[in-house]
Amino acid sequence: VSRFTARTKLWIENDGLLVMSGYRLRLLELVHETGSVARAATALRLSYRRAWGKLREMEENLGCPLIVSEVGGAGGGHTTLTPEGVALLRAFREYSRRVEEASAAAFADTLAEALSALPPRT
Amino acid sequence: VSRFTARTKLWIENDGLLVMSGYRLRLLELVHETGSVARAATALRLSYRRAWGKLREMEENLGCPLIVSEVGGAGGGHTTLTPEGVALLRAFREYSRRVEEASAAAFADTLAEALSALPPRT
Numbered sequence: 001v002s003r004f005t006a007r008t009k010l011w012i013e014n015d016g017l018l019v020m021s022g023y024r025l026r027l028l029e030l031v032h033e034t035g036s037v038a039r040a041a042t043a044l045r046l047s048y049r050r051a052w053g054k055l056r057e058m059e060e061n062l063g064c065p066l067i068v069s070e071v072g073g074a075g076g077g078h079t080t081l082t083p084e085g086v087a088l089l090r091a092f093r094e095y096s097r098r099v100e101e102a103s104a105a106a107f108a109d110t111l112a113e114a115l116s117a118l119p120p121r122t
Numbered sequence: 123v124s125r126f127t128a129r130t131k132l133w134i135e136n137d138g139l140l141v142m143s144g145y146r147l148r149l150l151e152l153v154h155e156t157g158s159v160a161r162a163a164t165a166l167r168l169s170y171r172r173a174w175g176k177l178r179e180m181e182e183n184l185g186c187p188l189i190v191s192e193v194g195g196a197g198g199g200h201t202t203l204t205p206e207g208v209a210l211l212r213a214f215r216e217y218s219r220r221v222e223e224a225s226a227a228a229f230a231d232t233l234a235e236a237l238s239a240l241p242p243r244t
Contacts, residue, residue, distance in 0.1 A: 009131040102224030114213040
């Protein structure tokens with residue numbers, strides 16, 4: 001068993017502006033699952049304000065609404081993803097899955113042997 | 123032509139400690155090419171002290187020497203990579219190449235279509 005791990009950080013830019021990342025995927029997934037930015041924020045230990053800020057920044061950098069809110073009512077409203085939001089969530093999730101899979105395979109083929117030949121750290 | 127770009131950051135950890143990254147690969151490559159930590163540092167706009175710090179940190183986290191210095195002489199010595207340093211450099215370069223290739227293919231298959239369906243940002 002190797003002590004070594006290949007780590008990846010993946011994100012999407014639009015003209016250099018951040019539109020999606022692993023962290024933002026998690027935020028969208030939580031809004032989608034809970035129907036609430038407040039609950040998504042709590043799950044990520046983000047302030048409500050910061051969670052909204054991230055969502056608005058994604059929409060602005062993408063140029064397209066990702067979420068729709070129904071204001072008010074019992075419980076303080078409900079937030080759902082737009083069709084574009086759902087499509088982006090699914091596409092980025094699949095993109096990430098494939099890259100992670102490729103990373104694990106490439107690590108096994110290239111680095112695992114070179115690293116396992118090293119003496120253990122003392 | 124898409125305005126959107128998939129970006130990746132790749133690194134290797136040993137028990138949670140950073141041992142290799144794209145930036146560190148570039149540093150090792152430059153030491154290998156120039157035979158000098160000073161020249162490698164200049165090329166990366168790093169201070170000499172910081173370049174050495176990064177190299178020593180990599181060696182410490184890896185548990186293995188990556189570079190060997192011949193101190194003194196005309197021009198102030200010469201630094202070469204150990205066989206382990208060369209092996210790590212090559213293996214990580216190949217690992218990165220494969221993951222980048224997989225990322226481009228996965229992006230084309232999953233995100234390119236979903237993103238190109240969006241209206242242009244105004």
